[in-house]
Amino acid sequence: MNGDPLTREQTAAFRQAADQGDFVDRLLMVLLHTGLTATEFTHMHDNWLEPLPESVEAYQGDTPIIRIPTEADCRGIKLGTNLEIHQRTGRCGYCNDLGYEVWHPGQPDSDCRVRSIPIPDETTARTLYWWFARYDSTPISVNSLERRLSKLADRADIGRDVTSRDVRATYGTNLVRMGFSSEEIAKLMGLFHHISTREFFEAADEPVDWPEVVSDATILAAIAENEPVIKSDVGDLVGFSVTAGRKRANDLIDRGILKKVGERHEGHVHGTTYGIDPSVLKDEGYHEIAERYYKARLEQ
Known part of the structure; x- marks a missing residue:
């Protein structure tokens, strides 16, 4: 906030x-x-x-x-x-x-x-x-x-x-x-986007007035609330190439929270893309996040 x-x-x-x-x-x-x-x-x-x-x-x-x-x-x-x-x-x-x-x-x-x-x-x-x-x-x-x-x-x-x-x-x-x-x-x-008002809705204990879209990045952001160490990389962890030098991303991959979902090729650049594996969330102790994830996926 x-x-x-x-x-x-x-x-x-x-x-x-x-x-x-x-x-x-x-x-x-x-x-x-x-x-x-x-x-x-x-x-x-x-x-x-x-x-x-x-x-x-x-x-x-x-x-x-x-x-x-x-x-x-x-x-x-x-x-x-x-x-x-x-x-x-x-x-x-x-x-x-x-x-x-x-x-x-x-x-x-x-x-x-x-x-x-x-x-x-x-x-x-x-x-x-x-x-x-x-x-x-x-x-x-x-x-x-x-x-x-x-x-x-x-x-x-x-x-x-x-x-x-x-x-x-x-x-x-x-x-x-x-x-x-x-x-x-x-x-x-003078805010660029109405989504930037989320903190005010939370402070007022009111639900936001726009439809929530729960993506893999949203789930990672929720995890980051409990693990600040990965918070700075949340925006780049999903849907982009994750290199061996990304220690925080590698930690999520090793734990199975991120799984390989495809390859990306742009010119001479080759990379692997990753997504959330929701089945691992509960095993990692993120029960509430997992429930939100599954519920959102069913509604989409």
Whole structure:
């Protein structure tokens, strides 16, 4: 999972800690209600809002929209030690490290993160309009954001550290609880594929809303949950040539979990392809996985 979502109780405590904090803490609640990534939030500008925040009164109670562009300049302000606002010049550390002349919401050649996100929480929307009626960008760096989230978690007595990924995962999980489909969630969060929302459905204790296709690779992935040592190779173990140098694959072959199913010839390259032998799964102690495998095969 990319983040560890907060429970309902933890979310309420986290929000209360922010409400009792300073204006930046309250501003950070935008993350909780929009699922923005850390870099999206720290590069946010006033002209991302619709309607534009010409004044606090520009927000009249309708649901405002954050429109994430294909690119943006770095933030033009920064916080001082006593929360005073200073002008800054040049690129931020994040963009400088990546060699960005301008910031991009994802990879420069991808429009996945270019999207529109409603702000359904009235208090958060008013805070955002209050800020952008005064300043044209957000005031903190990615590192500062993460430190503030950690301190909020401590004040909220969450019992663990909380990162921007955790807050984003909380947003995705809450969308599942509110009845959003995987396609809708993927669109709101800028995910390449709706299947990437699986972790949110699991966190919400809800079944996914797409038909499950259980393949040999899926079974190996389930085995890898119990055997992390093979996890990094799961994607390449089935349906591809397995060489003698692949120690982890060879272990599965020696144990009989993988069996030879054919040969593959591509030009001068000759290889053996392998598939799952379900009859061996129970002998290896994977009873539940074996049952899932057989059931899925019967239904396909």
